[in-house]
Amino acid sequence: MSALAIHSGPLGYDGQTVLQPVSLDIQAGEQLILLGKSGCGKSTLLNHIYTENRKECALIPQGLGLVDRLSVFHNIYMGRLSHYGLLHNLRNLVMPAAARVDEILPLLERLGLSDKCFATVADLSGGQRQRVAVARALYQGASVLLADEPVSALDGPEADRVMSLLNQHFNTAVITLHDVERALRYGQRIIAIQHGEVVLDEPAKRLSVNTLNAFY
Amino acid sequence: MRFTNTMDRPAYRWPRGVRIALWFLLIALACIPFTDLEISSLDPWIDLSRLLRGFMAPQLMQPSLVIEALLATLAFAFAGVGLAVVCGFVLALAFNNPVMRGFCALLRSIHELFWALIFLQFFGLHPLTGLLAIAVPYAGVFARMFAEILDQVPKQPEQTLPADTGYLSALLYTRLPLAWPHLVSYTSYRLECGIRSSAILGFVGLPTLGYYLESSFSQGYYPEVAALLILFYLLVASKKLWLRRWTFPVFIVGSPFFMGEGMPIIWGNVWRFFSQDIVPAPLRGSDASWQSLIDWFTHILIDQALPGVWNTLILSQVALAVTGLFALSLFPLISRHCFSPAGRLPGHLFLVIARSTPEYLLAYILLQLLGPSMLPAVIALAIHNGALIGYLTGRHSNEIQLRHDAPRRRLDRYCYELLPRTYPAFLSFMLYRWEVIMRETAILGVLGIQTIGFFVDSAIQEIRFDVALLLILIAAMMNIFVDLIARRVQRSFIG
Amino acid sequence: MFRVLVRGLLLMLLTGAVNAAPVFVFTAIPDQDETQLKQRFQKVADYLQETLQTEVRFVPVKSYAATITAFRNNQVQLAWFGGLSGVKARELVPGSIALAQGIEDPEFKSFFIANSATGLSAAEHLPASVRDLTFTFGSKGSTSGRLMPEYYLREQFGESPDDLFSRVGYSGNHSRTIALVESGAYQLGALNYKVWEAAVADGKVDTSKVQVIWETPSYPDYQWTLRGDMDAIYGEGFSERVQQALLNMTDPELLSSFPRSGFIPASNDDFEPVRVVAKQVGLLD
Numbered sequence: 004m005s006a007l008a009i010h011s012g013p014l015g016y017d018g019q020t021v022l023q024p025v026s027l028d029i030q031a032g033e034q035l036i037l038l039g040k041s042g043c044g045k046s047t048l049l050n051h052i053y054t055e056n057r058k059e060c061a062l063i064p065q066g067l068g069l070v071d072r073l074s075v076f077h078n079i080y081m082g083r084l085s086h087y088g089l090l091h092n093l094r095n096l097v098m099p100a101a102a103r104v105d106e107i108l109p110l111l112e113r114l115g116l117s118d119k120c121f122a123t124v125a126d127l128s129g130g131q132r133q134r135v136a137v138a139r140a141l142y143q144g145a146s147v148l149l150a151d152e153p154v155s156a157l158d159g160p161e162a163d164r165v166m167s168l169l170n171q172h173f174n175t176a177v178i179t180l181h182d183v184e185r186a187l188r189y190g191q192r193i194i195a196i197q198h199g200e201v202v203l204d205e206p207a208k209r210l211s212v213n214t215l216n217a218f219y
Numbered sequence: 220m221r222f223t224n225t226m227d228r229p230a231y232r233w234p235r236g237v238r239i240a241l242w243f244l245l246i247a248l249a250c251i252p253f254t255d256l257e258i259s260s261l262d263p264w265i266d267l268s269r270l271l272r273g274f275m276a277p278q279l280m281q282p283s284l285v286i287e288a289l290l291a292t293l294a295f296a297f298a299g300v301g302l303a304v305v306c307g308f309v310l311a312l313a314f315n316n317p318v319m320r321g322f323c324a325l326l327r328s329i330h331e332l333f334w335a336l337i338f339l340q341f342f343g344l345h346p347l348t349g350l351l352a353i354a355v356p357y358a359g360v361f362a363r364m365f366a367e368i369l370d371q372v373p374k375q376p377e378q379t380l381p382a383d384t385g386y387l388s389a390l391l392y393t394r395l396p397l398a399w400p401h402l403v404s405y406t407s408y409r410l411e412c413g414i415r416s417s418a419i420l421g422f423v424g425l426p427t428l429g430y431y432l433e434s435s436f437s438q439g440y441y442p443e444v445a446a447l448l449i450l451f452y453l454l455v456a457s458k459k460l461w462l463r464r465w466t467f468p469v470f471i472v473g474s475p476f477f478m479g480e481g482m483p484i485i486w487g488n489v490w491r492f493f494s495q496d497i498v499p500a501p502l503r504g505s506d507a508s509w510q511s512l513i514d515w516f517t518h519i520l521i522d523q524a525l526p527g528v529w530n531t532l533i534l535s536q537v538a539l540a541v542t543g544l545f546a547l548s549l550f551p552l553i554s555r556h557c558f559s560p561a562g563r564l565p566g567h568l569f570l571v572i573a574r575s576t577p578e579y580l581l582a583y584i585l586l587q588l589l590g591p592s593m594l595p596a597v598i599a600l601a602i603h604n605g606a607l608i609g610y611l612t613g614r615h616s617n618e619i620q621l622r623h624d625a626p627r628r629r630l631d632r633y634c635y636e637l638l639p640r641t642y643p644a645f646l647s648f649m650l651y652r653w654e655v656i657m658r659e660t661a662i663l664g665v666l667g668i669q670t671i672g673f674f675v676d677s678a679i680q681e682i683r684f685d686v687a688l689l690l691i692l693i694a695a696m697m698n699i700f701v702d703l704i705a706r707r708v709q710r711s712f713i714g
Numbered sequence: 715m716f717r718v719l720v721r722g723l724l725l726m727l728l729t730g731a732v733n734a735a736p737v738f739v740f741t742a743i744p745d746q747d748e749t750q751l752k753q754r755f756q757k758v759a760d761y762l763q764e765t766l767q768t769e770v771r772f773v774p775v776k777s778y779a780a781t782i783t784a785f786r787n788n789q790v791q792l793a794w795f796g797g798l799s800g801v802k803a804r805e806l807v808p809g810s811i812a813l814a815q816g817i818e819d820p821e822f823k824s825f826f827i828a829n830s831a832t833g834l835s836a837a838e839h840l841p842a843s844v845r846d847l848t849f850t851f852g853s854k855g856s857t858s859g860r861l862m863p864e865y866y867l868r869e870q871f872g873e874s875p876d877d878l879f880s881r882v883g884y885s886g887n888h889s890r891t892i893a894l895v896e897s898g899a900y901q902l903g904a905l906n907y908k909v910w911e912a913a914v915a916d917g918k919v920d921t922s923k924v925q926v927i928w929e930t931p932s933y934p935d936y937q938w939t940l941r942g943d944m945d946a947i948y949g950e951g952f953s954e955r956v957q958q959a960l961l962n963m964t965d966p967e968l969l970s971s972f973p974r975s976g977f978i979p980a981s982n983d984d985f986e987p988v989r990v991v992a993k994q995v996g997l998l999d
Contacts, residue, residue: 057382068375072396081376081392085383092388136379143381259848259881260899339780343789344773424776433776434748437890482739482773482789500999590899591883667883680779680854681997682802 006031006147006175007056014047021047023200029177034170036190036207037179038218043196045179046151052177053149061145061173063153067136071125075116075135078124079107082143110138113168115161129156137165141172148173152180163188183215236646236712240543247540250533256597260590267588273441280443285431287479289450292427294474295346295420296413299353301471304406306354307361312390314366326359328654328698330662331416332579333672333691335423336679341492346478349425353416357409364405365398372397407462414455415577422579422665426479432580436587448576455575496684519686523678524693527664527671531697534593534670535653535660538600542656543649545605546612547638550645553613556621556637557629570613573606578659583666596663596670600656608648615644643712650709654702661694671697736947737769738762740792743781743799745856746909747889748774754971755794761968765959768948778855782806791944792956797822797857797935797988798997804982805998809942811953812982814960815934816974818908820984822935824858824866825907826928827892832901834927840870841927848881850900852888855997857935857988859888863904865991866930889913896924906935912973933987937980 007029015021022044029035037045046065053062061082062068069078076099084092095103104120111117114134119127124135133156140148148169154162162182166189169176180186186193187207195203195218203218233241260266279285313319335352342348376393421429428451435443462470495503501511551557552566578599585595619640626632664672671694678687740762742755755772763770773790775781778799784790786806795803804810828834832847852859867875875882883900885891888909895903896919907929913919938960944952961977963969969976992998 053378061381062379064375064379066373066375068373068377068379070376070393070396072399073392077392081380083381084388084392085381085385087388089385089387092385093391096391139379145381255881260897262898266897340783341787343784343787344775344780422776424780430776437886438747438749439893482784485788488787591881677854680777682779682782682806683999 006033006059007052007177009052009055011048011051014044014051016047021199022196025201027194027201027204029175032174033192034175034190035177035192035194036186037177037194037196038181038183038186038215039179039196040219041181044199045196048196049149049151049177049179056147059145060147060149061140061143063136063140063148063150065151065155067132069124069132069135072123074121074123075111075119075127075138076104076107076121078135079110079138079142082139082141107138107142110141114138114165130158130161133157134165137169141168146173146175148176148178150176150178153178154185155181181219183212183219186215187212236642239646239708239712243536243543244540247537250536253529253533254537254597255592256594257592258589258594259592260588263588263590269439270441270444270584270588273443273445274449276442277446277449278442279446280431280435280440285447285450287477288421288426288428288431289454290477291425291479292414292417292421292454293470294477295349295353295417295425295427296410297467297470298350298474298478299417300357300406300410300413301474302350302354303357303361303409306358308365310358310362311365311369314362319362323359323362324699324702325695327356327363328359328658328695328702329356329691330658330672330694331356332419332423332662332665333675333694335420335425336675336687337691339423340496340679340684341488342484343482343488344424345481345484346475347484348481349417349420349427349478352420353413357413360409361406365402368398368401368405369394371401410462411455411458411575414458415575418451419577419579422583426481429580433583436583452572452575456571492684497688499685499689500683516689519689523674523686524671524690526669527661527674527690528693528697530593530668531657531661531664531670531672531694534596534663534668535600535657537593538597538604538660539649539653539656541597541601542604542608542652543645545601546608546645546649549605549609550613550616550641551629551633551637553610554616554637556616556619556625556632566613570606570610573602574610576603578603579662579666582663582668586666586668591667593668596660596668599663600659604652604656608645608652611648612641612645616641646712647709650705650712653705654698657701658694658698661697737771738766738792738948739771739773739790740794741773741775741781741784741790742794743778743796743853743856744774744776745778745796745853745859745887745906747887750971757968757971758963761963761965762956762959765962766952766955778853782855785810785939785941788941791941793939795937795939796855797933797937797985798861798992799855799857800937800939801985801989801992802855802998803939807941810939811942812937812980812984813940813953813957814977815937815980815984816972817976817978818974819936819980820934821932822858823907823932824862824904824930825910825926826863826902826904826930827895827910827924828903828927829895829898829901830923830925831898834902835925836927839928840867844902845871845878846880847901848883849875849879849902849904850883850885850891850894851875851903852885852891852905854884856888856906857933858906859891859904860884861988861992861995861997862930862933864995868995892919892924896920898923902927908973933991934984935988937985938977 009025009027011025013020013022013024025048037048039045053060077096080095080103094100108117108120111120114137116131116134119131124132127135133153137153150169153169154165157165166185170189187210190207193203193205193207193210194201197218310319310323331352334355335348338348338351372394376397377389380389380393418428421427421431422433424430428447432444432447435447499512499515501507501515549570553563553570581599581603582596585599589595616637621636625636661670662672664670664674665676667673671690675687675690678690742751744751752774759770759772775784781793781795782799782803785793785803793803800812826840834841834843851863854860864875867878871878885894888905891903891905892910892913894900910926914921940953940956957979961979963977989998
């Protein structure tokens with residue numbers, strides 16, 4: 004069964020087309036990786052998928068979308084703002100609810116951020132910020148993950164830890180990456196985009212690092 | 220070989236920003252023949268020297284009264300700005316709605332002194348009059364600025380929220396914290412304006428500093444005037460010392476206790492004001508007719524509104540041009556590219572004093588010294604606004620990094636480096652200030668200069684609130700109109 | 715923050731409501747230097763409080779219109795009005811009555827004064843040479859500083875002051891009019907003759923720089939006016955008691971601060987001439 008069906012017209016901004024029309028069916032349980040040079044239209048496609056399917060999706064945008072002045076806890080809690088009523092959200096902003104903190108602490112632990120729960124996001128390093136955005140997506144509990152370069156600021160082992168965490172947590176995902184090896188390791192289906200067009204759409208097991216490197 | 224054919228030489232055209240300024244300058248020059256700029260006082264130096272001597276030997280009238288007035292000045296400013304922040308924020312959220320936007324434009328296009336004159340008619344000298352006189356127009360100002368600030372916040376955090384997140388939850392968790400530092404710094408700036416407005420409210424009878432300033436001044440007690448002014452400057456200059464994050468709520472909670480008791484409110488008066496006083500006179504009697512209403516309206520339009528609007532327009536255009544020239548010649552005084560830190564000190568001092576003196580107060584002082592004409596108003600508007608824009612432009616120039624081989628001579632450096640780089644910022648400050656100057660020009664009429672405020676004041680003195688309100692609305696329309704033009708010019712300049 | 719503000723507001727409204735206890739409040743038109751007015755009326759307040767056996771408070775205001783408005787809004791119950799302001803106030807508050815006036819008030823007059831540099835001197839009529847000079851009234855709402863001078867100017871020259879003079883201003887009050895004409899800010903001015911005489915007697919005027927050049931015919935002016943519903947609030951006969959207290963004011967110190975030699979009864983009809991003139995000049999509908 005298909006989890007997401009994408010049939011877009013030409014995509015772009017300011018009257019300039021960045022991406023030619025795309026037709027995609029993403030199956031439930033499919034981990035899809037988008038590859039391509041920066042500026043090829045990956046993020047545009049990801050954002051299009053997100054706007055069309057907001058209800059089911061958790062998003063990790065490239066800019067992370069964090070609120071710098073709030074704490075790590077609050078930024079992660081934001082993943083479930085819609086679960087709770089205004090009063091609870093308000094109260095939690097002023098005085099974090101113990102039950103919510105208890106839900107979020109294990110996530111932080113797995114991401115190596117357990118000592119940062121109430122640290123202000125503005126004070127974190129780039130890698131830590133990226134993990135906060137990941138934690139927010141994990142906490143949200145949506146069925147589909149849309150992530151734009153979610154591990155770009157992390158070193159090798161750390162990046163793998165985060166990728167496998169995302170892999171376990173979301174069985175359907177669309178993730179853009181620029182690391183070909185990692186794409187083959189975590190993706191079941193790979194889509195490559197070049198000059199604003201989808202030029203490759205194959206299961207990962209049929210592909211090798213060398214074939215993919217051709218697209219860079 | 221020499222080119223002799225001028226056709227081949229490319230024609231130089233002044234940049235757009237310069238052309239805009241030249242138009243304004245031309246308009247101002249065209250207005251000057253109609254502007255009454257006479258020094259009618261026979262010997263302005265006598266009063267001026269008495270005022271200066273007063274500064275040499277300031278003398279405090281009853282200290283308890285003055286302290287009360289100082290506290291009341293702060294109290295009205297804090298409570299008024301506090302209320303305006305809350306209302307302005309709520310209005311800012313609805314700012315996309317054109318009706319709301321128009322409503323806010325109307326609120327802020329009416330000067331706080333006009334609001335005070337309106338509220339005085341039914342609340343009387345009650346603290347509520349002063350509170351609302353500040354809160355109402357400031358709410359309109361806050362609504363616009365807050366809406367702009369909230370608009371410029373990064374959109375991504377809000378976009379990543381789950382799909383069904385409630386409006387307020389999303390606001391509280393994303394846009395509000397993202398905008399917070401800007402909201403705070405703008406509010407703090409406005410608070411300073413609020414202190415000035417609050418002081419001025421004393422001129423119509425509220426128990427703030429202006430009350431005693433007006434009394435002492437009109438009786439020629441210059442040492443007292445000097446003492447009050449010095450106190451006012453100290454109050455504004457020391458703002459950083461007493462205004463802290465934690466003192467703000469303390470001031471807000473405390474403010475109601477320092478507004479004076481005034482006279483009791485009688486709510487029937489409010490009803491009467493709206494149901495009778497502001498109804499046009501010809502509609503009040505039983506013999507109301509369209510014809511009588513039209514006669515009434517044209518009569519006011521021709522005898523009061525038109526001369527008032529005309530005088531307001533020419534005076535504000537002249538004042539605007541002088542303000543610009545003044546600002547451009549003042550800003551190097553505080554620019555690090557022109558003077559050493561010690562050399563900038565006098566410039567800073569002058570600019571601080573000039574920009575913290577409300578133009579209304581300056582105009583009042585100059586009217587006493589120079590005699591009645593438009594000259595005091597032009598000087599007052601130019602000093603206050605010129606110092607403010609000069610300060611902003613100077614600060615902007617300090618952010619510029621000059622190359623090492625920048626011209627040595629100050630004039631070259633000013634013309635070739637500083638002016639071209641600060642000019643766009645200067646021009647947008649000026650365009651923003653245009654409407655403010657127009658609004659202030661209108662209000663200066665209350666002091667006797669024949670701008671539209673003069674006719675508003677006359678109507679109020681004659682207990683004709685219908686006429687007063689009509690004139691206030693005409694003044695408001697004028698401000699809204701100028702604001703629209705200013706924004707259009709601004710856009711054409713940037714775009 | 716929200717809550718703090720709401721609480722503050724509530725508090726303020728409450729204190730406003732508590733103040734509604736019937737303190738007897740009076741005010742006066744600010745026709746002279748404020749310090750003098752405050753001294754004068756504080757003494758009157760003390761006198762009235764003692765005589766009427768009720769709490770009496772004087773509230774100063776900044777303009778003639780504010781006096782009328784406060785009276786109309788029932789925020790003050792008694793006021794020392796000029797002729798014009800009294801007529802307006804009584805028209806706005808049906809039932810209110812003129813209680814008392816100074817002995818001099820039925821025969822009041824205005825002085826036209828001129829700066830010596832104009833070379834004008836006292837005469838039977840205003841000379842034609844006043845044309846195109848600069849001229850200041852007192853307050854816009856004053857009888858002796860605005861209404862009557864304007865009326866006589868129109869009568870004598872057949873045109874409005876704006877057409878007659880090169881510049882027309884409003885000084886705000888009578889003391890300012892003297893100061894402005896003396897300093898030369900205006901060449902001519904018109905004011906309350908009592909204020910002029912008192913200022914000359916106190917040596918506050920440099921008569922080498924400014925002199926009286928014409929005095930108007932007489933007209934009725936200042937009076938005490940009381941709201942009509944006082945007996946219901948302060949007890950039967952209160953209005954008469956207030957009137958009696960005013961008429962019994964004999965302390966020379968109190969009287970000289972006005973300055974009047976005593977007070978006599980007044981009635982609303984005494985001021986009919988002022989009303990007629992105000993209508994002619996267009997200051998009343």
